[in-house]
Amino acid sequence: MIDSITLKNFKCFEDDSIKLSKLNLLCGGNSVGKSSIIQSILLLKQNEDNILRSILLSELNKGMTYMSLNGPYIKLGSIKELLYTEAKDDIISISLKFKDHDISISNVDNSKEWSVSSNIPNGSIKLFQFKNLLKYISSNRITPENAYNLSEEDINKNNIGINGEFTAHLLAEKKHSEIPNISLKHPKSITNLLLENVSNWLSEISENIEINSRILPDVNQAILRFKYSYSQTQSNELTPQNVGFGLTHVLPIITSILTAKKNDVIIIENPEAQLHPKAQAKLAKLFCLAANQGTQLIIETHSDHILNSIRAETKDSTISSEKSKIYFFQKDLEKFKTKKTEIKINKDGSVDQWPSGFFDEWDNQLDRLLW
Numbered sequence: 001m002i003d004s005i006t007l008k009n010f011k012c013f014e015d016d017s018i019k020l021s022k023l024n025l026l027c028g029g030n031s032v033g034k035s036s037i038i039q040s041i042l043l044l045k046q047n048e049d050n051i052l053r054s055i056l057l058s059e060l061n062k063g064m065t066y067m068s069l070n071g072p073y074i075k076l077g078s079i080k081e082l083l084y085t086e087a088k089d090d091i092i093s094i095s096l097k098f099k100d101h102d103i104s105i106s107n108v109d110n111s112k113e114w115s116v117s118s119n120i121p122n123g124s125i126k127l128f129q130f131k132n133l134l135k136y137i138s139s140n141r142i143t144p145e146n147a148y149n150l151s152e153e154d155i156n157k158n159n160i161g162i163n164g165e166f167t168a169h170l171l172a173e174k175k176h177s178e179i180p181n182i183s184l185k186h187p188k189s190i191t192n193l194l195l196e197n198v199s200n201w202l203s204e205i206s207e208n209i210e211i212n213s214r215i216l217p218d219v220n221q222a223i224l225r226f227k228y229s230y231s232q233t234q235s236n237e238l239t240p241q242n243v244g245f246g247l248t249h250v251l252p253i254i255t256s257i258l259t260a261k262k263n264d265v266i267i268i269e270n271p272e273a274q275l276h277p278k279a280q281a282k283l284a285k286l287f288c289l290a291a292n293q294g295t296q297l298i299i300e301t302h303s304d305h306i307l308n309s310i311r312a313e314t315k316d317s318t319i320s321s322e323k324s325k326i327y328f329f330q331k332d333l334e335k336f337k338t339k340k341t342e343i344k345i346n347k348d349g350s351v352d353q354w355p356s357g358f359f360d361e362w363d364n365q366l367d368r369l370l371w
Helices: 034-046 048-057 123-133 167-174 194-202 245-258 277-292 304-315 361-370
Strands: 002-010 013-019 023-028 062-066 091-098 102-108 113-118 134-137 209-216 221-230 265-269 296-300 324-332 337-343
Touching: 002 034, 013 337, 023 034, 023 277, 023 304, 034 048, 034 091, 034 102, 034 134, 034 265, 034 296, 048 062, 048 113, 134 245, 167 194, 167 209, 167 221, 167 245, 194 209, 194 245, 221 245, 245 265, 245 277, 277 296, 277 304, 304 324
Parallel strands: 023 296, 023 324, 134 265, 265 296
Antiparallel strands: 002 013, 002 091, 062 113, 091 102, 102 113, 209 221, 324 337
């Protein structure tokens, strides 16, 4: 679990820290810094092997390493593009604090090399844990297709790819595996098996749906197929193109959560995309259940339905109020930087403050209609 993130001169952040809990919502308008928080984590994820090598080769736990700014997880451009516009110096730094160790990287004067510092004991073990336990699901998730690619390397790590592109393969290979967190078993599920529980959680999005996945060895691909059941009747198999787009879009999120273990970290961008408001609320309940049982979720969202569902689930004790944090980001109009507001959900589901611009557009438009 990541306890906190500290950024200095990184993009729109001059010098700021955010503390994280189990369920974390990053909210705010467009281009205000939400993605920059996620990118700071992914930059370390993308370069974890280089960071590990630097720590292991340095007797003082301080070393230099090359950092890839443009790779499979993120593409950030050049060092100059990362430097905060009104920076008083040319030092960019990112620090992640964990329960028993921390990792920091910093760049000085636009150098190609970054300094690495850490207090990691037995560094190889700790960093490889970070490597295997952090999953990222981007907003650019898979679209409906007849078939999807395979990746044995990824699914052996319970990794479905940053766009969910290996979801079909994982479900085909591990459909009869038990979900690691039995507390996430759907109320309608008879067993703890993965595919049954994915189907039942997916039926919260589209009622009475069942999903299946199988591998086509001749073409080295995996396929997804859906069925609807009503009373004694069952539909023919349907391809992803013949069910709602939102089902394919949300499937990697549900699968990733149901295959997560305690203390895994899952970063999710815009989980509400393509989903009906009711479906968004149901998905938020799954977030609360997973976070309350130990999975850390970092979620970038524009959805008031997800927010309000988490508030309601807090009131219903699905999740403890201490296990969630909301950060609302805004641009500082006097400086080229982002400012944050931490908003707390109370035990009764209320929030301790409601700043201007924080999910208030419904009220704004209603005022126009009424007055």
